[in-house]
Amino acid sequence: MPSTTAPGAPPMLTARALHKHYGAAVALGGVDFAVGSGESIAVTGPSGSGKSTLLHCLAGIIRPDAGEVRLYDERIDVLSERERSHLRRTRFSFLFQFGQLLPELPADENVALPLMLGGMPRRNALGPARERLAQLGLAGKEDRRPGELSGGEAQRVALARALVVRPAVVFADEPTGALDRATGDQVMSVLLQTVAELGAALVVVTHDPVIAARCTRTIELVDGRIRRDDGSLAGSVRAGATR
Numbered sequence: 001m002p003s004t005t006a007p008g009a010p011p012m013l014t015a016r017a018l019h020k021h022y023g024a025a026v027a028l029g030g031v032d033f034a035v036g037s038g039e040s041i042a043v044t045g046p047s048g049s050g051k052s053t054l055l056h057c058l059a060g061i062i063r064p065d066a067g068e069v070r071l072y073d074e075r076i077d078v079l080s081e082r083e084r085s086h087l088r089r090t091r092f093s094f095l096f097q098f099g100q101l102l103p104e105l106p107a108d109e110n111v112a113l114p115l116m117l118g119g120m121p122r123r124n125a126l127g128p129a130r131e132r133l134a135q136l137g138l139a140g141k142e143d144r145r146p147g148e149l150s151g152g153e154a155q156r157v158a159l160a161r162a163l164v165v166r167p168a169v170v171f172a173d174e175p176t177g178a179l180d181r182a183t184g185d186q187v188m189s190v191l192l193q194t195v196a197e198l199g200a201a202l203v204v205v206t207h208d209p210v211i212a213a214r215c216t217r218t219i220e221l222v223d224g225r226i227r228r229d230d231g232s233l234a235g236s237v238r239a240g241a242t243r
């Protein structure tokens, strides 16, 4: 998959020397991280190794105790809660194991929600929402509520919702964990393809080696540190190409 990051351009999202403690427990013990446009990074590692904590620090959900996180050149770890919340709404998207769709809303309104939260009138938001649903093979199912969709369809609605704002970075935590292999593979294909098309970056926490293998790069956390990193993103971004 070619990177859309221009040669010499800085990575989109970088973290340096991230530390996070919970009491005496070290959740992150000095993590350096970078992801560029068009890249997909699988974050793997045993339970309790710090994967979710890393994701939450990168996404500005929690603040690290030390270290820094930048979106392009902007330090996001120093922003106020209000500023980080705005950033999460406008530049980032999130996809979880269970899509967290609103059960009372039809598919198109679920997808339109992030646009409406950003101030777009409902009538304007429904168009792009339906377009995104159609791209994900859900044309004709716009009026269905989540309970009237299969698990895979519902997760594609969640995916449409994550992508409708054209995010810079998509954060996913076990996005196919609740799906069977075939459906999960399909959702992952759409996710990887769309992220590449948008020139976005994907950070996906997963226990699944099949999903990790489909990403452009895998890092493995153990005890809050990166034990294995199967590619140097900084080098590949500078070269304008990924593995």
Ligand SMILES: Nc1ncnc2c1ncn2[C@@H]1O[C@H](COP(=O)(O)OP(=O)(O)OP(=O)(O)O)[C@@H](O)[C@H]1O
Binding pocket: 022, 025, 026, 027, 045, 046, 047, 048, 049, 050, 051, 052, 053, 054
């Ligand atoms: N809010 C919290 N309060 C106290 N300790 C926490 C908190 N969140 C995480 N931890 C601890 O930090 C460490 C890293 O947790 P984290 O959830 O990041 O791991 P993980 O790799 O995502 O685990 P899993 O695969 O089980 O979801 C663990 O020891 C965990 O118990």
